[in-house]
Amino acid sequence: MLPPHRDDTDVGDTVVTSFFFVIRLIVAWFLAFMLCVVVWMGITDGHYHGPAWPFVLAALAMLTMVITGAFSHVRRVRLIAGRVDHDTLANRQRRQVEIPFEAGEAFDLLDAAIRELPRTEAIESARDSLQVRAQVRRLDPYGNKPLKRLSVFDWFGRKDNQILATVTPSDGTGSVTLICEPGNGAWTDWFRVDDGTNLENAEAITRAITRRVAERRRGEQASATQTATEKELTVARLNLLHAQVEPHFLYNTLASAQYLTRTDPARADDMLGHLIAYLRRSLPRTDEVLSTLGDELERSRAYLEILRIRMGDRLKLQIDVADELHATPLPPMMLQTLVENAVKHGLEPKPGGGTVWLLGRAGEGTVSMTVADDGCGFSDAGGGTGIGLKNVRERLRLVYGAAASLAIVANFPHGVAATLTVPAAPDKVGRHD
Template sequence: MWSSLMLVLRTSIAWGMCGLLIVLFIFEGLFRNSPPNFVPILLVIGAFIAAISAASHIRRVRLIDQTVTSVTLANRHRRQIELPLDANTAFALIEASIRELPGAERVDSAADSLQVRAKIKRVAPFHDDYWSELPVTKWLNSGDNQIYATVSPGIDACSVIMICEPTRAGWTDWFILDSGVNLENTMALGRAISRRVAELRKTEKEATQQTVTEKELTVAKLNLLHAQVEPHFLYNTLASAQILTRSDPASADQMLGNLITYLRHSLPKTEDTPSTIGVELERTRAYLDIMKIRMGSRLQVQIEVPDYLKPVLFPSMMLQTLVENAIKHGLEPQTGGGTIWILARAHENNVALTVADDGRGFSAEGAGTGIGLRNVRERLRLAYGNTASFGIVANFPKGVAATINVPTTFIQGEQHA
């Protein structure tokens, strides 16, 4: 209430004083003795019109903001907004918000200095544009407006200062009120910024949700691929142990012991407990011991894996898949069996693990369905992207050599020189 009363008094006094000065200047030479009787009446009418204009301004400010203070009643408004964005993103957001304001005619922006200046055409809120454009009344209107915004970069956020004001000089604010137009521009710009920040956050949330969903699908697919490798080996081993219990109980007991060792290393692990070359090698040794009982002297094994490479992280079941593939398609179909080599070598930031055999090689008789090798490729792609690779070539003088290359990542606390 006090702010409204002060605005009315200030505007009325300003117009009254201005009118008095004009009357004294005009009529000084014509009426030296005393001014005519209608001069006080004109001054009262002018002050009354100024008071009505101030009351109209107060009423519209109340409609726009519902709060009438000296800040909201002003023709010029300054706002400071803190945005949780980097400076370049905030600058682009502010510029786009200003360009979409009603009446924006010219927008000048400087990305290097993080400044935006715009001219906003004023639309008369209470009367037709025809009357506002008349030469007699045009000066009495507040004229066009302008917006100046600057972005101050910070570490994790930035600060935006916005100034909305008329294009005319500041001293005219004593006589001319803008009917809340710049307050309306300030609030509209604030709403536009809030909307765009909300849309940006929504997009980021959707992208994060999509990433989580893709990760869950990847884990599910990895589990499915992993599950495809294990069951048939378990069935075959149990069937072999059942047969050996009748003919060779000692071998059956040894096979079941190796199977227990194998299954102990095959128990499901949490996502935060990765496997290593050492763990996979122990699992594969148990598998090979089982296969030695089944194949006898037809299977020979040579392993050359340095101890310092055993803590290197390695996808579970992949080593056994290569060994199983070599036995099933390379050595078992061959009358005299053969040898399997397991070799591990470090090269720069990668570790190459090779499984080679001297079996039947890439012959039509020895070819399988290829599901196991496709699973290896797919699991490597899902787990490592382009940083891992898988290759399979012919061995010399016969057989096949399959190699998996993975980044050299040691399990925490296990790295050795």
């Protein structure tokens, strides 16, 4: 594997920048040393007649420590940032980070990232002003053992760093201004280096923010994928539950129509017409989950008209539903299930038959549909397996959540009344888990 190519221009710029950075520190310390000498001469009124070599030796030792410390700073900055320039060599680091969340979420993310930074202490977090302040204990990257590293940069001033981070609200996003700097005044930058510790802090916080944003995005994508899968599963379950055209009813109707074609062609024609209307509204539709109350009424009416031809005067029908309620969203075959229960378990076991009522009423944001009969009622003879009503409740839960209900009570003086209550507004209808 070949080493990465380095442009000669970049190398030259790095050398020049590093050279002037070291020279700046040398000049600052040399001028400070000369100022000390002048002050000393002023204190002694120029009466010092000792040798000059102690001053020369002190100056050489000081410059040696300045040079070695400066080169160590340059080298460590290059290891951290991968480059050396004016911005990376500076003791004070500033970052502008855009977080694609609203300001409150961006602040929480920023606060957590700063709190996880090693050696962070004295954190002051103000959510109302969207500002975080913190002190970061500076750890000598070369170790703290005595005489392991002599450095004139530690002769004075505080040895900790500080962080100031502010979130500026924008259009649905938060812009973070991050400042990492030494705990000393800015004038000390002429004489001190921080060994890249503030650069390290700024890079670490920026990485932490980027990682948390990426995690949030992955979580949102996973949630969206899971939601889409659950919606597909819900649609499949709804289609399975409402695709329940009763085979026996279809066979019996066709057999009756075949018989009537020989004995009473006109009634056979009526029966086939009602069967066509019933089947037209009973076949599963893959393009939509919800039907309307009007369509479901037509389906139930066709079903009951077929039974009236078969049962004769033993079955009577009364419908009282206002036209303005016909547009109410309703899952397919749900009303049909309640009608089938009324006939099978209420009227067919009763010798004289009876009446089925379909009643619609509007409430406060809801529509109630009642299917009532005056048949056998809650009796052992008329009881079914309960699968149909269980399916109705399951479909209500899938489509409306807790916004819909099914109530079944005794109908006075005989029979059963099942009332289905659903939201009236289409925008309140959705799939729920």
